[in-house]
Amino acid sequence: xxxxxxxxxxxxxxxxxxxxxxxxxxxxxxxxxxxxxxxxxxxxxxxxxxxxxxxxxxxxxxxxxxxxxxxxxxxxxxxxxxxxxxxxxxxxxxxxxxxxxxxxxxxxxxxxxxxxxxxxxxxxxxxxxxxxxxxxxxxxxxxxxxxxxxxxxxxxxxxxxxxxxxxxxxxxxxxxxx
Amino acid sequence: xxxxxxxxxxxxxxxxxxxxxxxxxxxxxxxxxxxxxxxxxxxxxxxxxxxxxxxxxxxxxxxxxxxxxxxxxxxxxxxxxxxxxxxxxxxxxxxxxxxxxxxxxxxxxxxxxxxxxxxxxxxxxxxxxxxxxxxxxxxxxxxxxxxxxxxxxxxxxxxxxxxxxxxxxxxxxxxxxxxxxxxxxxxxxxxxxxxxxxxxxxxxxxxxxxxxxxxxxxxxxxxxxxxxxxxxxxxxxxxxxxxxxxxxxxxxxxxxxxxxxxxxxxxxxxxxxxxxxxxxxxxxxxxxxxxxxxxxxxxxxxxxxxxxxxxxxxxxxxxxxxxxxxxxxxxxxxxxxxxxxxxxxxxxxxxxxxxxxxxxxxxxxxxxxxxxxxxxxxxxxxxxxxxxxxxxxxxxxxxxxxxxxxxxxxxxxxxxxxxxxxxxxxxxxxxxxxxxxxxxxxxxxxxxxxxxxxxxxxxxxxxxxxxxxxxxxxxxxxxxxxxxxxxxxxxxxxxxxxxxxxxxxxxxxxxxxxxxxxxxxxxxxxxxxxxxxxxxxxxxxxxxxxxxxxxxxxxxxxxxxxxxxxxxxxxxxxxxxxxxxxxxxxxxxxxxxxxxxxxxxxxxxxxxxxxxxxxxxxxxxxxxxxxxxxxxxxxxxxxxxxxxxxxxxxxxxxxxxxxxxxxxxxxxxxxxxxxxxxxxx
Numbered sequence: 026x027x028x029x030x031x032x033x034x035x036x037x038x039x040x041x042x043x044x045x046x047x048x049x050x051x052x053x054x055x056x057x058x059x060x061x062x063x064x065x066x067x068x069x070x071x072x073x074x075x076x077x078x079x080x081x082x083x084x085x086x087x088x089x090x091x092x093x094x095x096x097x098x099x100x101x102x103x104x105x106x107x108x109x110x111x112x113x114x115x116x117x118x119x120x121x122x123x124x125x126x127x128x129x130x131x132x133x134x135x136x137x138x139x140x141x142x143x144x145x146x147x148x149x150x151x152x153x154x155x156x157x158x159x160x161x162x163x164x165x166x167x168x169x170x171x172x173x174x175x176x177x178x179x180x181x182x183x184x185x186x187x188x189x190x191x192x193x194x195x196x197x198x199x200x201x202x203x
Numbered sequence: 204x205x206x207x208x209x210x211x212x213x214x215x216x217x218x219x220x221x222x223x224x225x226x227x228x229x230x231x232x233x234x235x236x237x238x239x240x241x242x243x244x245x246x247x248x249x250x251x252x253x254x255x256x257x258x259x260x261x262x263x264x265x266x267x268x269x270x271x272x273x274x275x276x277x278x279x280x281x282x283x284x285x286x287x288x289x290x291x292x293x294x295x296x297x298x299x300x301x302x303x304x305x306x307x308x309x310x311x312x313x314x315x316x317x318x319x320x321x322x323x324x325x326x327x328x329x330x331x332x333x334x335x336x337x338x339x340x341x342x343x344x345x346x347x348x349x350x351x352x353x354x355x356x357x358x359x360x361x362x363x364x365x366x367x368x369x370x371x372x373x374x375x376x377x378x379x380x381x382x383x384x385x386x387x388x389x390x391x392x393x394x395x396x397x398x399x400x401x402x403x404x405x406x407x408x409x410x411x412x413x414x415x416x417x418x419x420x421x422x423x424x425x426x427x428x429x430x431x432x433x434x435x436x437x438x439x440x441x442x443x444x445x446x447x448x449x450x451x452x453x454x455x456x457x458x459x460x461x462x463x464x465x466x467x468x469x470x471x472x473x474x475x476x477x478x479x480x481x482x483x484x485x486x487x488x489x490x491x492x493x494x495x496x497x498x499x500x501x502x503x504x505x506x507x508x509x510x511x512x513x514x515x516x517x518x519x520x521x522x523x524x525x526x527x528x529x530x531x532x533x534x535x536x537x538x539x540x541x542x543x544x545x546x547x548x549x550x551x552x553x554x555x556x557x558x559x560x561x562x563x564x565x566x567x568x569x570x571x572x573x574x575x576x577x578x579x580x581x582x583x584x585x586x587x588x589x590x591x592x593x594x595x596x597x598x599x600x601x602x603x604x605x606x607x608x609x610x611x612x613x614x615x616x617x618x619x620x621x622x623x624x625x626x627x628x629x630x631x632x633x634x635x636x637x638x639x640x641x642x643x644x645x646x647x648x649x650x651x652x653x654x655x656x657x658x659x660x661x662x663x664x665x666x667x668x669x670x671x672x673x674x675x676x677x678x679x680x681x682x683x684x685x686x687x688x689x690x691x692x693x694x695x696x697x698x699x700x701x702x703x704x705x706x707x708x709x710x711x712x713x714x715x716x717x718x719x720x721x722x723x724x725x726x727x728x729x730x731x732x733x734x735x736x737x738x739x740x741x742x743x744x745x746x747x748x749x750x751x752x753x754x755x756x757x758x759x760x761x762x763x764x765x766x767x768x769x770x771x772x773x774x775x776x777x778x779x780x781x782x783x784x785x786x787x788x789x790x791x792x793x794x795x796x797x798x799x800x801x802x803x804x805x806x807x808x809x810x811x812x813x814x815x816x817x818x819x820x821x822x823x824x825x826x827x828x829x830x831x832x833x834x835x836x837x838x839x840x841x842x843x844x845x846x847x848x849x850x851x852x853x854x855x856x857x858x859x860x861x862x863x864x865x866x867x868x869x870x871x872x873x874x875x876x877x878x879x880x881x882x883x884x
Binding site for chain 2: 078
């Protein structure tokens with residue numbers, strides 16, 4: 026716990042005190058598009074390193090790596106969103122995301138082209154993603170925000186981390202009647 | 204000088220619980236016809252140590268109780284008393300009672316005086332022998348003194364109802380049940396408020412009350428049991444005929460009057476207690492008990508000795524290395540190398556031994572089942588033999604602790620619903636004695652626990668109809684056998700017809716599955732109508748280490764569990780055959796074994812060996828099937844730490860886990876039986 030004094034000091038160091046509704050997002054690019062994830066879900070940013078391939082899985086699931094003793098899967102977001110493949114270079118970035126799914130903490134790395142910025146977005150300025158029907162899948166997009174005239178698509182990390190078939194989340198747990 | 208005795212309490216409790224286990228298994232093994240004096244002696248000794256210990260620590264209630272138990276055993280030992288089944292049952296009951304008393308004392312919660320008094324009474328009646336029971340001179344005055352509310356002529360039932368804390372959460376309301384009870388006859392309700400916590404600690408969703416109900420009138424016991432049917436698993440209760448209760452008290456007083464050699468006070472006191480305590484039970488603090496129970500672990504001394512030796516070696520190696528490092532010159536390179544090799548070996552050994560400490564034989568869980576089988580088969584009137592296989596399989600302590608409840612559930616299922624009544628079995632052409640087998644074994648990085656019975660099995664058709672009825676599946680759904688059996692684990696499948704659920708307790712298989720999944724495992728059911736069912740629980744061995752053989756396929760490395768490798772050979776063209784033009788087999792000493800090409804099923808693009816003669820055939824065995832696994836090359840043997848793929852990722856067919864190699868990269872551990880399934884698809 027931070028005591029009240031420290032809290033105030035902390036606040037005073039900010040030039041512009043942020044409003045309570047402000048959320049911080051880490052923005053990154055995939056091709057020409059810009060995406061953002063809640064910064065609280067970001068564990069670390071790493072450079073791309075070779076993965077161990079997992080057999081018989083969709084091609085966007087690149088494989089697994091050893092992250093300080095834990096086996097962590099790496100997902101290529103470009104391929105996940107059907108944006109075409111990009112060559113991996115030493116500058117390719119892996120954003121390690123973490124989310125609570127079914128009360129279990131789950132870690133996963135996503136491959137992105139490059140990390141751009143940390144942006145403040147006011148909750149009120151987040152728009153709902155428009156519905157494109159089945160033409161464009163917006164299931165991972167929580168909303169849209171505009172930052173410096175650019176549109177940033179805000180991703181739903183929880184949804185993203187639930188790989189197909191990982192969890193049987195569809196079957197809700199019903200308490201027995203008797 | 205005073206010594207704080209409390210520091211020894213934990214040891215006393217552990218020893219006592221061990222003693223009780225010895226007594227229990229001893230009693231269960233007693234052969235009525237031909238009793239071995241040594242068996243009785245063993246039981247007696249265990250009881251005696253508990254008595255001695257509890258006396259030392261001032262747990263007089265326990266020592267008094269054990270004293271009576273001991274007296275009874277003493278007479279059996281000397282041959283003065285015949286060992287009969289009823290006597291053994293009373294003794295078993297007392298063992299349970301003692302265990303409850305000790306647990307209560309350990310958790311510093313209130314001892315359930317009512318049940319203690321009841322068991323004491325039963326023991327004393329047994330002790331005074333049946334001969335005197337023929338002349339029950341009921342002394343009205345004595346009975347009146349003991350309990351005015353109950354008279355011998357009264358008809359009715361005394362019900363002790365102590366719901367567990369979570370009763371209300373299951374949607375049961377005691378008030379509703381009492382209302383229903385009162386329609387059966389005149390109902391006296393005495394509520395016990397002593398379990399109530401302070402107002403500030405009080406959670407309105409918890410039930411801390413218990414009740415003593417006297418239902419007067421001619422009532423069928425089934426009618427009462429029906430009312431309590433739903434809560435059976437959520438409460439402690441006993442239903443006793445008022446007449447019986449009074450008679451028992453009367454009997455005892457009568458015995459006391461006749462037998463002067465016994466101190467009259469001693470005999471009457473439990474009866475008075477019985478009346479006085481209003482048969483109230485304090486709510487059991489189960490969560491507390493669980494928390495306390497898990498705090499310690501008993502470790503074999505030899506394991507600790509090895510550990511200490513190893514740490515000693517490690518220290519020596521470390522000081523040697525630091526000596527080398529202090530004035531390092533190139534000439535000492537060899538010394539450094541050998542030092543590092545030693546360090547590596549010691550670290551590995553140390554790691555192994557530390558892991559070993561947490562490993563316990565599964566017999567810790569299995570040991571309770573003979574008793575369960577004994578009790579339940581007697582109650583159900585079935586003849587059941589319980590076979591335990593692989594009791595020495597070692598599993599992690601957490602697994603041991605968490606698996607026992609689901610397992611009890613499954614075994615009870617098998618006993619209750621799986622095995623048929625003796626007459627039905629004979630009619631079906633099966634031996635009268637049913638068999639339930641509990642087996643544990645290691646497979647890859649998993650421990651598998653199987654509960655098998657040779658009972659009536661499950662009716663697939665019935666299951667499907669039920670699922671359609673419950674709206675769990677579509678009417679015209681086409682399901683494989685496996686999918687049909689999966690239905691049992693769906694929430695809401697527990698049926699009134701009791702196809703599988705445990706005696707209508709309302710806790711279905713879905714809870715069992717959820718518990719197992721919480722442990723990172725899975726559960727499978729295979730059943731054949733008329734032949735029996737098998738339930739297999741697969742649990743990962745957390746922290747486990749596996750002896751592995753690394754194999755190369757292209758530029759990828761996989762680990763094959765060493766235990767499943769029989770041999771590795773180079774095949775020649777002459778050995779290879781094709782079945783129906785497709786399936787490849789090779790002949791090994793007269794057996795034709797199927798070939799599984801690793802690079803094909805795992806789609807490895809960079810594989811070097813296309814022709815079977817270019818690579819190596821690793822002959823592996825898993826779950827009874829043998830086959831040849833075709834790989835490029837063997838790399839080396841090493842011990843690998845099994846890491847879960849599922850923690851952050853998911854289950855992958857053909858892969859049982861992953862490990863981290865020396866260079867920091869991840870290698871997959873192959874699931875040998877899973878690969879066959881994969882190649883058959």
